[in-house]
Amino acid sequence: MQLFIKTCVETVNLTGMLILAGFLLGVFRNYSLMNFQRSIGNKAVMITGFIGVPVHELSHAIAALLFGHRITAIKLFQKPGAGGVMGYVEHSYNQNSIYQQVGNFFIGIAPIFGGIACMIALMHVTIPQTYDNFINILMKNIHVEVIDSSTITGILHSYFGLVKNIFSAENFQNPYFYVFLFISICISSHISLSMADIKGASMGLTAIFFILLILNIFGLSKYIQQMNLIKYNIMITGFLVVAVIFSLITFIISLFFRIIKS
Template identity: 30%
Template structure:
């Protein structure tokens, strides 16, 4: 009996850590880079420049991610504000949703709703990458090596043929729009936290049934998880790379323009 409990809990913890630990870490990294980039925009001589150039696409995509998961988990959406350039506290869009606290499916959805932009950003990047780059890496369920995928994507992004492709520049613009608005608010993390315990309980239940009836769910789940994390990780790495490049270029260029206009130097770490 003790061994059974140990195996069930071990499998559940490993699955939970592999899936959600990566999500939280990458979510925090993208949130901080996006926050610092938006601080640059706000201290620029034209404080709304970054918002209107990149946020007009990035903010609605951010809110769409929240709204899509709210629909998937059957939350009632009260209202959606897709883009409000006059929003207070750096919040330029909102999704108001309601749910039944006693419904475990609704509760599980809280995690996905709160983390929605981080979860779906790789999917959006994959879509525009596949459609707009001249030589994208083809998706394959046989590829689950994160290092190999990251190297392949790097080569396809930095290939000489991209510089003469109009689609490549459209990809860069859309990617910057997306990654510059990846910041998760404290409210987003608070919402996501509400779904963690119900998800862990469901994992324990699945592993208990799997152990009892010899379903072998753990092996299949780990295999699918490895493939998903490899591809998701490769595109989240691409999002982080693009975010960092955009952050550095904006910091240098906007500081130069501010200096020419006699404005104060930009400190991206100052709210």
Template identity: 30%
Template sequence: MLNSLVSVFQYFLPITVALSVAFILQRLYISLLLKVGGRPLLYIPASFSVPIHELSHYIAAKLCLHKVEKVVFFQMNSSQTLGYVSHSYKKSIVSPLTNAVIGMAPIFGGWFVVTLITFLLVPDIYQLINIKLSLTDTTIVDDIARYIRAFESVFYQHYAEPKFWLWVFLVANVAVFSAPSGADFKGAWSGMALIICMYVVLFHFFGDDTGLFNIVNSMFSAYLPTLILCVFVVLFGTSTLLVFNIIKSKLLGAKQS
């Protein structure tokens, strides 16, 4: 069983690392947004990104047959909650699983919207994120490196186009606000833990020949290129905000002196 656990950990390592970096950048990005322009600046990207987040919750709740009590796609007030979906359900053996699906839904909703935006604005980059990186391949690190170099090549072809920078702005913010909130994780963690345990057990007894393994591999192989792309775009956005924050601090310091 320990060997199976190690194998599953190694399998999920690339996407786990990418997600961890994405979540760190998300926190930093929002923090810098608030430092540079306060909540008014935060509301600009939130006005179109938060509805995507909440719509993902709503669709997932409906698909999981939960009763949706109330939906607020976007709100501007003094609270930290920019939107929410309130839902109820009858507890059952599958409740942890459905809550995990609902809690993590914005990740996949954001993935869909980022893919759509890319297809419409920069088709060359869409060709890149349409590439599936196999997580079972021992050359995954080399594949990711080649993928990054390919993106750099596309970047130099399109960086002078206004629609490319519109794409950067939209993708960065949709990706940032697609990250599950603390409340999302709180509702989903037990189901996620159960899914991982089930996956380890199935892997231990059946190896990588099960239909579940093939489904998960296909999903993550399709998701990883988009995730890597979003990490680089959000990193660029975070760096830009950091520069603005430094300039703002120096200007305020000069005025005070």
């Protein structure tokens, strides 16, 4: 029982922030698309999907290749069918390979990281001063060694400052900022995970749990240092915050359009 509980805690430490962020992104996405559809119509999904869906599906495809899966079919963008599917990646793998089984988790959540990577790269090109501010915040927070209320407050305050920096007067005077904002909205509108993504990721999560359980049984988990887990979670959170911020911004904008329509 102690081994089981310890393994559950370690699994949450490794994947908890990813799962929480995925849930938040899903909530923001569903309400944002609903607001856009009620204010602009179904064409809103096509407008955002033209950029967001290919980023989503390419993220799956790249992760699948990295984990040795074979891609059997891929569709980067299409008109939503009866199930609302606008793109897909079908892949196969060797079920006897632990590496490829674990890969299912990362393939499932790949759109989150693919979308974040695209937005950060776009930030670097279009609003470099804000990008530098983001990197400085990330580097400062990664040196945190203890998680307590004051630390959490400081981290939240730093990312609140990032939001203010994104929407600074200087950026509003920069025409490239509007390109960045539009593309980021398109990506964040389709960054969340579908039910198929969640199903695939859960298979990989099960494999991760049993790997950690085996490590605990043989006493090898002691090599996973608590300090490293703290730094890992802070670094992961730093990147996930970017996705959550723009998903929240997309939701606010969609709500604004819906209010105007009403």
